[in-house]
Amino acid sequence: NLHGKTALVTGSTSGIGLGIAQVLAKAGANIILNGFGDIEAAKDRVAQYGTTPGYHGADLSDETQIVDMMRYAQSEFGGVDILINNAGIQHVSPVETFPVEKWNAIIAINLSSVFHTTRLALPGMRERNWGRIINIASVHGLVASKEKSAYVAAKHGVVGLTKTTALETAQSGVTCNALCPGWVLTPLVQQQIDKRIADGAAPESARDALLAEKQPSREFVTPEQLGELTLFLCSEGAAQVRGVAWNMDGGWVAQ
Ligand code: NAD
Incomplete structure (x- = not known):
């Protein structure tokens, strides 16, 4: 039961983020959405569970817009209890012809934004001695595929950042873990x-x-299944799950 908790889900106007936002809303959390595209449709999907979601349209490649989003969460919802770092983009191309601007964008959105939201959410979580930081990495945080240099580098980075954050919060009520979907x-x-x-x-x-x-x-794998795993990580039963990179991948990394 997540009544009274506020969850910020980045990149939640589509796909996995929207699926997780709905599962958390169903469990009673207040939801803050972020992302581009059909914002009204995403709001409606969350509102069906009886909560009016907040929304901030920060472009996560821009650090100053992330700061603004976290200020919004503080002023409108009293802070972030559950931080789901989900926004991400992909580009597929061999490393020697990989467009430099795509590299920069993927590192900024898929990796650096996780650093910024985490550093800005942690003080409030520590003050309340409760928090859940769940980073949506990927199987590509554990293994590589060809032609995905920036994505694989960023997702391995997210897994590393997850472990460091988990160690720094280990003696508190804040946990940090990564999900690695196939x-x-x-x-x-x-x-x-x-x-x-x-x-x-x-x-x-x-x-x-x-x-x-x-x-x-x-x-x-479905967004709903990833939502259920997220819900478990938010529960008290998962209070000592710290710093893991949990794959849900139909067997991908078992090979
Ligand atoms: P998606 O394209 O459906 O959704 C991405 C979301 O991020 C959208 O809401 C989009 O508006 C938002 N977004 C994109 N750029 C943004 C920016 N600059 N600022 C703010 N928001 C931005 O993708 P998805 O498949 O749901 O992916 C979500 C996450 O899951 C990503 O981190 C992705 O790497 C990861 N993932 C996806 C898969 C998969 O198979 N789909 C597998 C493993 C991991």
């Missing part, structure tokens, strides 16, 4: 399926081929 069918992955089709893959089998390469279950 393939989840969201716009981020659909974009990679579309690229394979553009590169000549058969449209009817592109999705199955993507799964077959890496995910032994041959089924996608």
Whole structure:
């Protein structure tokens, strides 16, 4: 039961973030949404659980906008109890032709933003002696795939930052952990399926081929399943789960 707790979910207008926001709302948490696109639709999805979500449109590649978002959380909701660092982008290209601006954007959004939200949320969590920081890393925080240099570097960085934050908060009521999903069918992955089709893959089998390469279950992980794991990490039963990188990946990294 998360009544009275406030959860900030970055990148929650779509995909995994929106799924997690809904599960937390259902458990009674106040929700602050962030991200681009169809903001009203995302708000409606959360509001069906009887809570009016907050929203801040910070572009997480910009540190000053993150500061502004955390100020908003403080003034409107009294701070952040549950921080879900979820926003992320992808770009697929060999390292020697990887666009430099894509590298910079991926490191800023997928990694540096986690540092900024964490450093800004921690003082309030320590004051209340309760907090949950859950970083949505990836199986790519544990293993690599070709043509994803920036993403793999950023996600390995997120796993490292998770461990350091967990150690620094180990003697407090604040925990920090990472989730490492395998393939989840969201716009981020659909974009990679579309690229394979553009590169000549058969449209009817592109999705199955993507799964077959890496995910032994041959089924996608769902945002709802990741929401349930998030909910467990928010519970008192998970109070001594600290600094883990927990994969939910249909067997991807067991191979
Ligand atoms: P998605 O594209 O559906 O959603 C990404 C969200 O981030 C959107 O709400 C978008 O508006 C927001 N966003 C993008 N750039 C932003 C910025 N600069 N500032 C603020 N918000 C921004 O993607 P998704 O698949 O749901 O991915 C969510 C997270 O899960 C990412 O960190 C991703 O790396 C990770 N992940 C995804 C998969 C997968 O298979 N889909 C697997 C492992 C990890």
